[in-house]
Amino acid sequence: MGNRCAVIGVGQTRYTTKRRDVSIAGLVREAALRALEDAGLTFKDIDAVVVGKAPDLFEGVMMPEAYLADALGAAGKPMMRVHTAGSVGGSTALVGASLVQGGVHDRVLVVAFEKQSESNATWALSTHLPFNASLVVGAGGYFAPHIREYMRRTGAPDHIGTLVAVKDRLNALKNPYAHLRIPGIDRAMVESTPMLWEPIRYLETCPSSDGACAMVLASESAVTGTPAWVHGTAMRSEPIFRAGRDTVNPQGGKDCAADVYRQAGVTDPRRQIDVAEVYVPFSWYEPMWLENLGFAAEGEGWKLTESGATALDGDIPWNASGGVLSSNPIGASGLIRFAEAALQVRDMAGEHQVDGARLALGHAYGGGAQFFAMWIVGRERP
Amino acid sequence: MRDVAIVAFAQTEHTASDSGQSEPELILPVIEEVKERTGLRRFGFTCSGSCDYLAGAPFSFVSALDALGAWPPISESHVEMDGAWALYEAWVRLQHGDVDTALVYGFGKSSLGDLRSIMTLQLDPYYLAPLGLDQVSFAALQAAAVRADRAELDAIVRRSRAAGRDNPYALDLPDELTDAVAPSRASDVAPSRASDVVPSRASDVVPSRASDVVPSRASDVVPSRASDVVPSRVSDIEPLRASDVAPITDGAAAVVLAAGDAVAELCARPAYIRGIAHRIEPHYLGMRDLARSASAADAARAAGVGKGPVEVAELHTQFAHEEIILRRALELPADTVVNPSGGPLAANPVMAAGLIRIGAAAARIHDGTASRTVGHAAGGPCLQHNLVTVLEG
Amino acid sequence: METSEPLVARHVLEFPGGYTRTTGPVIGRFLTELRAGRIVGVRTAEGRVLVPPLEYDPATGDPVTDEYVEVGPAGTVTASAWVQEPRPEHPLDRPFAWALIRLDGADTTLVHAVDAGDPKALRPGARVWPVWRERREGGITDIACFRPEVTMIVSPVRPEYRIQAGGALRTFLEGVRRGVFLGGRCATCAKVYVPFRASCPECGTRIAEQVELPDTGTITTFAINNLPDPRAPEVPFVSAYILLDGADIPMIALVGGVPAHEVRQGMRVRAEWVPESERTLSMANVRWFTPTGEEDAELS
Numbered sequence A: 001m002g003n004r005c006a007v008i009g010v011g012q013t014r015y016t017t018k019r020r021d022v023s024i025a026g027l028v029r030e031a032a033l034r035a036l037e038d039a040g041l042t043f044k045d046i047d048a049v050v051v052g053k054a055p056d057l058f059e060g061v062m063m064p065e066a067y068l069a070d071a072l073g074a075a076g077k078p079m080m081r082v083h084t085a086g087s088v089g090g091s092t093a094l095v096g097a098s099l100v101q102g103g104v105h106d107r108v109l110v111v112a113f114e115k116q117s118e119s120n121a122t123w124a125l126s127t128h129l130p131f132n133a134s135l136v137v138g139a140g141g142y143f144a145p146h147i148r149e150y151m152r153r154t155g156a157p158d159h160i161g162t163l164v165a166v167k168d169r170l171n172a173l174k175n176p177y178a179h180l181r182i183p184g185i186d187r188a189m190v191e192s193t194p195m196l197w198e199p200i201r202y203l204e205t206c207p208s209s210d211g212a213c214a215m216v217l218a219s220e221s222a223v224t225g226t227p228a229w230v231h232g233t234a235m236r237s238e239p240i241f242r243a244g245r246d247t248v249n250p251q252g253g254k255d256c257a258a259d260v261y262r263q264a265g266v267t268d269p270r271r272q273i274d275v276a277e278v279y280v281p282f283s284w285y286e287p288m289w290l291e292n293l294g295f296a297a298e299g300e301g302w303k304l305t306e307s308g309a310t311a312l313d314g315d316i317p318w319n320a321s322g323g324v325l326s327s328n329p330i331g332a333s334g335l336i337r338f339a340e341a342a343l344q345v346r347d348m349a350g351e352h353q354v355d356g357a358r359l360a361l362g363h364a365y366g367g368g369a370q371f372f373a374m375w376i377v378g379r380e381r382p
Numbered sequence B: 001m002r003d004v005a006i007v008a009f010a011q012t013e014h015t016a017s018d019s020g021q022s023e024p025e026l027i028l029p030v031i032e033e034v035k036e037r038t039g040l041r042r043f044g045f046t047c048s049g050s051c052d053y054l055a056g057a058p059f060s061f062v063s064a065l066d067a068l069g070a071w072p073p074i075s076e077s078h079v080e081m082d083g084a085w086a087l088y089e090a091w092v093r094l095q096h097g098d099v100d101t102a103l104v105y106g107f108g109k110s111s112l113g114d115l116r117s118i119m120t121l122q123l124d125p126y127y128l129a130p131l132g133l134d135q136v137s138f139a140a141l142q143a144a145a146v147r148a149d150r151a152e153l154d155a156i157v158r159r160s161r162a163a164g165r166d167n168p169y170a171l172d173l174p175d176e177l178t179d180a181v182a183p184s185r186a187s188d189v190a191p192s193r194a195s196d197v198v199p200s201r202a203s204d205v206v207p208s209r210a211s212d213v214v215p216s217r218a219s220d221v222v223p224s225r226a227s228d229v230v231p232s233r234v235s236d237i238e239p240l241r242a243s244d245v246a247p248i249t250d251g252a253a254a255v256v257l258a259a260g261d262a263v264a265e266l267c268a269r270p271a272y273i274r275g276i277a278h279r280i281e282p283h284y285l286g287m288r289d290l291a292r293s294a295s296a297a298d299a300a301r302a303a304g305v306g307k308g309p310v311e312v313a314e315l316h317t318q319f320a321h322e323e324i325i326l327r328r329a330l331e332l333p334a335d336t337v338v339n340p341s342g343g344p345l346a347a348n349p350v351m352a353a354g355l356i357r358i359g360a361a362a363a364r365i366h367d368g369t370a371s372r373t374v375g376h377a378a379g380g381p382c383l384q385h386n387l388v389t390v391l392e393g
Numbered sequence C: 001m002e003t004s005e006p007l008v009a010r011h012v013l014e015f016p017g018g019y020t021r022t023t024g025p026v027i028g029r030f031l032t033e034l035r036a037g038r039i040v041g042v043r044t045a046e047g048r049v050l051v052p053p054l055e056y057d058p059a060t061g062d063p064v065t066d067e068y069v070e071v072g073p074a075g076t077v078t079a080s081a082w083v084q085e086p087r088p089e090h091p092l093d094r095p096f097a098w099a100l101i102r103l104d105g106a107d108t109t110l111v112h113a114v115d116a117g118d119p120k121a122l123r124p125g126a127r128v129w130p131v132w133r134e135r136r137e138g139g140i141t142d143i144a145c146f147r148p149e150v151t152m153i154v155s156p157v158r159p160e161y162r163i164q165a166g167g168a169l170r171t172f173l174e175g176v177r178r179g180v181f182l183g184g185r186c187a188t189c190a191k192v193y194v195p196f197r198a199s200c201p202e203c204g205t206r207i208a209e210q211v212e213l214p215d216t217g218t219i220t221t222f223a224i225n226n227l228p229d230p231r232a233p234e235v236p237f238v239s240a241y242i243l244l245d246g247a248d249i250p251m252i253a254l255v256g257g258v259p260a261h262e263v264r265q266g267m268r269v270r271a272e273w274v275p276e277s278e279r280t281l282s283m284a285n286v287r288w289f290t291p292t293g294e295e296d297a298e299l300s
Helices: A024-039 A088-101 A121-125 A138-154 A160-172 A187-191 A251-264 A285-292 A301-307 A330-345 B023-038 B063-067 B083-095 B115-120 B135-146 B150-165 B183-188 B262-266 B294-303 B320-329 B353-366 C024-035 C167-177
Strands: A005-012 A048-052 A079-082 A107-115 A195-198 A210-219 A228-237 A275-277 A359-366 A371-378 B004-011 B045-049 B076-079 B101-109 B250-259 B271-280 B312-314 B372-379 B385-392 C040-043 C068-070 C075-083 C096-103 C110-114 C127-132 C143-148 C181-185 C209-213 C216-225 C237-244 C251-255 C268-273 C286-291
Touching (some): A005 A024, A005 A088, A005 A330, A024 A107, A024 A210, A048 A088, A079 A088, A079 B076, A079 B083, A088 A107, A088 A210, A088 A228, A088 A330, A088 A371, A088 B076, A088 B083, A107 A330, A121 A138, A138 A195, A138 C216, A160 A285, A160 A301, A210 A330, A228 A251, A228 A330, A228 B076, A251 A285, A251 A371, A275 A330, A285 A301, A330 A359, A330 A371, B004 B023, B004 B083, B004 B262, B004 B353, B023 B063, B023 B101, B023 B250, B045 B083, B083 B101, B083 B250, B083 B271, B083 B353, B083 B372, B083 B385, B150 B320, B250 B262, B250 B353, B271 B294, B271 B353, B294 B320, B294 B372, B294 B385, B312 B353, B353 B372, B353 B385, C024 C040, C024 C068, C075 C110, C096 C143, C167 C181
Parallel strands (some): A048 A079, A275 A359, B045 B076, B312 B372, C110 C143, C251 C286
Antiparallel strands (some): A005 A210, A005 A228, A107 A210, A195 C216, A359 A371, B004 B250, B004 B271, B271 B385, C040 C068, C075 C096, C075 C127, C127 C143, C181 C209, C216 C237, C216 C268, C237 C251, C268 C286
């Protein structure tokens, strides 16, 4: 795991359908400057910058980190650009942390963003090359069959997805940055919305958001302010077209979790982890990932959700921030999970703070549920 | 820092036109080759570099995983950058000390689209991209700023092509320059002479608009074996000539890094990374001195290029004048041999070409023909971003 | 017979060629500046800047000074009225706003049209910029209208590619043209992959052995898509994972010939091929998969 690394600054923009008032540079600067302010630093104090985002087709700017270099104070410094599909935000944090853990730098700024309103996500995610006939329409079209299979295997009742959709949006009402803030959200409202990709209802999906998130990571000697210490980092990838691949409970996710738990000394995640920010873009992925990440036995994840354990006042709150279901600037969504985990253990999450959070999990996944990035951050130095 | 070495390098026999292979099919032979060389089936870390806009589809790297045999699941990451930066990320990862081997690869098929206009998409989307400023045009602005001598540029191209003809992986490009390119339409190409190419300032150069330019099309290219290939035609943008421009190329490359005891187990003559650093500079072309590369100079200093002799330097020169800029920035001694592989002017598989420079520099140490070499990679318009490695036996 | 038809005539009161008004020095200066592409105000004795300039201070009647001050070109909307249906004489032929605009550097507001597109875009405080008429004559309409500040540009991005199906994909599509699904068996792990592919995703081994698979299989899971897609005949449509008999990995394909809500996991299906004469090197040769009527297969 290398040298110690801590999160010392977090910055987010408000997430919304269209940020009409800013350029791409303005958007990322907003998050970056807030993270620097949180750390009590300026661009001058930063050794290297890591940028992450999902496909460049969203903004129609190829490798935009080149254009953004000076906007992020990177002139004369090393800059990296990460792209690991939907998990990219998480991977961006891990690449930044790696620079500190490897002893290469003392302070690294990581930034992830998406300005989805410049085009349309379903278009960008459904551009098919000739000869490769595919009937997958957007991310929902891809994930719906796997959710259906989860329901068949576990016999989970239909309303579990609705519970998550409500719970995460209630949490979003406590997060000033959240995109979807739906007063009075309840099961009836979710159930009244149409099926888009059956079994996924409209309000069981994530929004398309504009937004950016940034963090300042530091080595032990360079810590300023309130640190969230990195206790473990892991990434895993598996081939999408492997025969016999379990798309409901992917091995890559299980292995990634095992790796990060081992580093952090976690043997019982349900008991030892105080709060988790997990990439749940469709409501059913909460029970699926509860099992994949070892918070519940196989087939039992939906029972944990149903019991209310994952609510803000439950014993293992998941997505206290409102999660991806409430804010989804795709390239940034993973980094937001990681950053929200850090905010929790820094006791800086505001109204959605989980009391006494000492150990938190940040999680992101991407591709056909085949790329995974995770970290565990804690209040204590490891 | 922990000692890390390049213990294997493989590249495809690059082609000037689309062979019809998918990206995983393109990568497969180089992955097989480095696995065979090292005897490794699993690596502690894997990282790759590629570009969605080259492939014309989002997530082009996803299917590449299928070429690796990534099972059980692997610890893996991807940069939307040249594979050289994937190597950098892997080098950083090996510094942690808990894993000892890493697989790095880069791949790209620039034959699929019009590379010149695709590269426009990398520019500032408000001030530069709407102008339709294409890759050859912005490179021409930099060439004008350098005020390079035509004879010197032609000599660089001739030397690179000659070296490429001796390199089984590079394209076979003719010794004759402009006249040999697309003879059927030679009349379209205004031959430039050294006497009329030296504008006094960059601002004197009016870049031709994208619409004035005949883009190279895959259909203009005679396919089949590398030796048969005529490079796709590029019209001149003063002061650049078509021959100054790296050829359209498809290809891939892979490198294996090792640290600790693994180094000696995997390679008889490992190429140790004694220094590696990269730097970026401001983007907007009017806000930097295009005649110099401050970021390449900074990276070279940080990597320690000047701490010893440099027998061979493999430079990521996609345009002839970039060699002049980089030679100065890296402060290479006069006796350093530049691009003995032919460099990108002889084969330029975009997103792999930078990694290939490092691989080619390592290969000279692997085969015992050099003991201290430099590999360089560049990204962004007009050498905006530069990475320098120093390798020693 | 007397009719009650109204007796109507058209009357036009038009001075031929238009009035010729002299402007005086102040208005003339303003319009002359406009023609030159500048907007000026005039300073009052108290130091206020009037735009458009008057010869007198509207508050006191005192003459203004002879100091002209360039203002704008941008300004801030202080109030606006939305015109949903413009009249022929209006400066714009589409919905727009009349607005009071305080140009930067001015102490008064100018009345002009704002081409805002949407009334919500023009709340007080909105910043607007002039759009100059291409041929200016020295009139207030030399400014064609004002428009909101540029906050977004449209960037068409349309790289073109020439995609070639070579290698394993071509092999597979050639099979599909013959009406056969070609798979490949990995020599190491014995798994059968369809479509045929160059290497095994699990172990990376090159796949040499081709396997012809039947065009029947089992639906393992599926989505009912309620969003239209050009590749599907109608909404809702079913995209399903179909495990061909003898294969170890499902293919994604359309299911047809059965109402969407009657599709089941485990349902047995068969490919419906387009007539041989219409077949090409593409998956379009398979219209969809349709139920065979066999008993459902057991899913693990």
